[in-house]
Every structure is written in structure tokens, then in C-alpha cells.
Amino acid sequence: MITNNTSHNFIYPLKEYVKGEIIKIGGCEFSKTGIRIDIQKDRMNITGQIRYTDLTPIKYDIMGFFKYFPMECRHGIVSMHHRLEGELCINGDLINFTGGTGYIEKDSGTSFPKTYSWIQCSDFEEKCSVVVSVADIPFMGMHFKGCICVVCHRNKEYRIATYLGVKIIRCDDKTIILKQGKYRLEINLSDYDAQKLLAPVRGDMTRTIHESAACPAQFRFFIKNHPLFDFKSPGASFEYMA
Secondary structure (H helix, E strand, O other): OEOOOOEOOOOOOHHHEEOOOOEEEOOEEEEOOEEEEEEEEOOEEEEEEEEEEOOOOOOOOOOHHHHHOOOOEEEEEEEEEEEEEEEEEEOOEEEEOOOOEEEEEEEEEOOOOOOEEEEEEOOOOOOEEEEEEEEEEEEOOEEEEEEEEEEEEOOEEEEEEHHHOOEEEEEOOOEEEEEEOOEEEEEEEOOOOOEEEEEEEOOEEEEEEEEEEEEEEEEEEEEOOEEEEEEEEEEEEEEEEO
């Protein structure tokens, strides 16, 4: 669990994990229709339920043709944009999610990439959702810098990716610039505080990464050098591992 100011890791025995249409871990449930949380661990008391409606899946697998190859980390997007209803109570503090916007992705495999940038944001002045990942990818004895990106704006999807010919113009802890044919995406981040999270290394959760749950960022998207949008948001989620 991560917030703007803290993060917590809750460990459960394998016998308390049930996989199916609804994933159950202890007293918690996770599915495409929502989550139910019931955690009393490590001086934390977290309870509540959030329901999802109007999920927005992408047109095809975000991995492109790489989905047919063995990869150390396989990424998936469940929904780019959906409505939220419900609330969570964290140690007596009630957080109302009703009217908010959700995003769901998933990862499988054995290890996170050695170096990577990841950013996602759905907190804009109009209906829009953006996700970008740029990472070092080991592949068939070699390494390359791979990119996957989806922009959903006013119910239209734009895909930018290595398998579509993207050029990574710049990628660091403050700026991401991608160019692919007539598309150009520019992201600039302001100061942010990152919290510690655990990540997998060869199947064990032994690596510490850092994520900012909500930081200020500016997103510009151009088609044939004409701006489709220029949004500033205080609510971008960002990870950077160099």
C-alpha cells in the first residue's frame, strides 16, 4: 500500500492466496469489478470497498508481438480509465473514492527490469489517461531499451511502442520525450517525494524500488506537430530506477 507520505508491505502465507476471477489474499478481494479490503496488520487497520464501472481495455496486448516470447517481466493493462465508487478507512481516516478515476495494470514474470521509467496519470481536466514505460529489456542474449505507451483521449486510443517504431528522444527522472511517426509525447515532472516499495528479483521480493503515488507533471501530445492536448496534473504516479 502506498500513499503520498508513506508505504506499507503486508505479508501473507501462501495458503491465504486464492487465484481466480476474484483474487483473494487474507480478508482482501481483488477483481475487475472492484476491491474489498480488510487488513489488520503492523499497526494498520484498513477496511472498505471500491467498485469499478465502465472499464476501458486497450485494443490489443500492450506487449505486441513480444507476448509470444519468454520475458522476465510481462506487462498487461486491464483498464485505462474507469469510474470509482466507494471508500476506504485507514486507521480511522475515511477516504472517499466516489467520482474518482481508476486505472488497472498487471505484471507477471520473475524480475522487474534492471533500469526503467514508468508513469501513469488519469487525473486531467477532461477524459484522458496516459501510461508510459521505458525499460532495459534482456532478450535472447541481448539487451535493448524498450518502450510501451498508450494514450486514451476522448475515447480514442493512440499506441506508441518499440514494436511500432518509437524513438526515445529523452528519458530521465524529469523528462520523457517519445517520437513515433506523426505522434510526439512530451512529459515533464516537477519535484516529487518517492516512497519505498518491494519488487521481484528472480521471483523473490528482495529489491527496493521507489514510487511517487501522486506528483505534479505536464503532458503534451502532438499529432503532425499540432497539439492534441497540453495538460498539467498534480496526480501522476511515477517510478524511476537508473
